[in-house]
Structures are given as C-alpha cells and as structure tokens.
Amino acid sequence: MGEYIMNTPCLSIIKYSLFKLCCCLLLAACVQIPVNAFSEDKDAVKTLIIYYSRTGKTKLISETLAKNINADLLEIKDPQDRSGAWGFLKSGLDAFRHIHTPIEPENPDISPYSVIIIATPIWSWNVSTPIHTLFQKNRFDGKKLILITTANIHIMKYEKFGDDASFIKRYLKGYLRDKRKAALNEVINSGGEFIGHYHFETQKQTDEQLIEETLKCVDYVKGKVS
Numbered sequence: 149m150g151e152y153i154m155n156t157p158c159l160s161i162i163k164y165s166l167f168k169l170c171c172c173l174l175l176a177a178c179v180q181i182p183v184n185a186f187s188e189d190k191d192a193v194k195t196l197i198i199y200y201s202r203t204g205k206t207k208l209i210s211e212t213l214a215k216n217i218n219a220d221l222l223e224i225k226d227p228q229d230r231s232g233a234w235g236f237l238k239s240g241l242d243a244f245r246h247i248h249t250p251i252e253p254e255n256p257d258i259s260p261y262s263v264i265i266i267a268t269p270i271w272s273w274n275v276s277t278p279i280h281t282l283f284q285k286n287r288f289d290g291k292k293l294i295l296i297t298t299a300n301i302h303i304m305k306y307e308k309f310g311d312d313a314s315f316i317k318r319y320l321k322g323y324l325r326d327k328r329k330a331a332l333n334e335v336i337n338s339g340g341e342f343i344g345h346y347h348f349e350t351q352k353q354t355d356e357q358l359i360e361e362t363l364k365c366v367d368y369v370k371g372k373v374s
C-alpha cells in the first residue's frame with residue numbers, strides 16, 4: 149500500500165509543490181536582502197575621511213579606517229616637492245612659521261557628508277601645512293569633525309596644559325602652548341563641531357602595528373558617530 153502511494157501521481161504533485169515553495173522562499177530572500185540593505189543605507193551617516201600624508205603613515209591609517217567604517221576617502225595633495233632632507237626641513241619651517249601652501253583639491257565637495265574625519269601628521273607641534281590650508285580655505289559649518297593626528301610621540305600628554313574648554317581646544321592649546329594662535333584659531337573657527345580626536349604614535353611602528361591601532365580607532369570612531 150505504502151509503495152503504491154510513493155509511486156502515485158499524487159506524490160509527484162506534492163514533490164512539485166514543495167519544489168515551487170522552496171523556489172518562492174529563495175526568491176523572497178533574494179529580494180528581501182537588498183531591500184533591507186537599502187533601508188539601512190538610507191539612514192546611514194555619510195562619512196568622508198580627508199587626509200594628507202608625506203611619508204605614507206597617515207595614508208595607511210586613513211585607508212584602513214575608510215575600509216572598516218565604510219567611509220569615502222579623499223587625499224589632499226601638495227604639489228610642492230616635500231621629499232628628502234630638504235623637503236623635511238622646508239616642511240618643518242613652513243609649519244613652524246605657519247605658512248600656507250597650494251593644495252589639491254582646494255575646496256573639496258563635502259556637502260553629502262555629515263561627518264568629516266581629518267587626518268594629518270603633526271609638523272613642528274602643529275597640524276601639517278596642507279591641512280592647515282584646508283582649514284583656512286574651507287568652512288565645515290554643520291559638520292561633525294573628528295581629528296586624527298599622527299606623530300613620533302604621544303602628544304596627548306600635553307592635555308594637562310588644558311583648561312575647561314572643549315577637548316580639541318585643550319589639545320591644541322596644550323600642544324601648541326599658546327605659541328601658535330593663528331594656527332589654533334584656524335582650526336577652532338572653521339565652523340565644524342569637533343566630536344573626537346584620536347592620536348597615533350607612529351615612530352618605530354610597523355605597518356601591521358599601525359593597522360592594529362587603526363582597528364581600535366575604528367571602535368572609537370563608531371562610538372562617536374553612532
């Protein structure tokens with residue numbers, strides 16, 4: 149009797165119906181995934197990382213960060229030759245004397261973004277000259293800003309020179325010890341709201357160590373923008 153049922157047209161119909169049901173479920177799942185992804189994307193915070201890098205460390209950090217937080221990436225280029233010992237000396241003097249420099253692009257389109265991460269090496273106890281020019285030439289009104297600095301040393305120890313101003317002001321005031329008022333004002337008065345600062349000590353760090361530190365920075369940034 150059982151064998152009879154197994155071979156009847158009735159069983160074929162059941163099998164066919166099951167097959168159709170599986171196909172429908174699969175199709176529904178395929179349609180559902182992009183729909184959900186889209187609705188999540190719609191509300192996602194759009195983040196842009198703008199960086200300058202002379203010797204590649206800030207570049208590596210910015211690229212790693214961009215991949216891990218799904219941010220767009222923009223490199224600021226300085227057409228001047230800053231390579232070698234002469235380039236080092238010139239850059240140090242430019243930052244020390246707070247000189248500006250041509251940058252490309254001069255006015256990046258930041259309009260689609262609500263969070264801007266600006267990553268820069270420290271030059272002569274100052275943010276690098278191309279990034280200072282970026283602050284001078286652009287307004288960040290209405291944007292949330294996170295500053296990323298890279299330097300040989302752990303600059304946060306200068307925080308103790310701060311007052312009860314916002315931490316970015318404390319950082320710059322402490323780090324520059326009031327000696328670079330023009331530089332300080334350019335950053336502070338650029339219109340953005342600083343919501344975070346992360347510093348990388350890069351001296352003697354391998355690429356792998358910098359990437360490892362960047363993954364900690366990923367958590368920091370996610371915590372700030374969530």
Ligand SMILES: Cc1cc2nc3c(=O)[nH]c(=O)nc-3n(C[C@H](O)[C@H](O)[C@H](O)COP(=O)(O)O)c2cc1C
Binds near residue numbers: 203205236239301
């Ligand atoms: C001109 C110049 C000045 C620098 N001044 C400082 C400084 O004042 N303090 C510091 O800790 N590191 C200083 N550094 C080291 C850089 O900040 C550090 O190596 C940085 O991570 C390099 O980043 P990059 O590879 O993206 O250019 C200086 C480097 C240069 C080229």
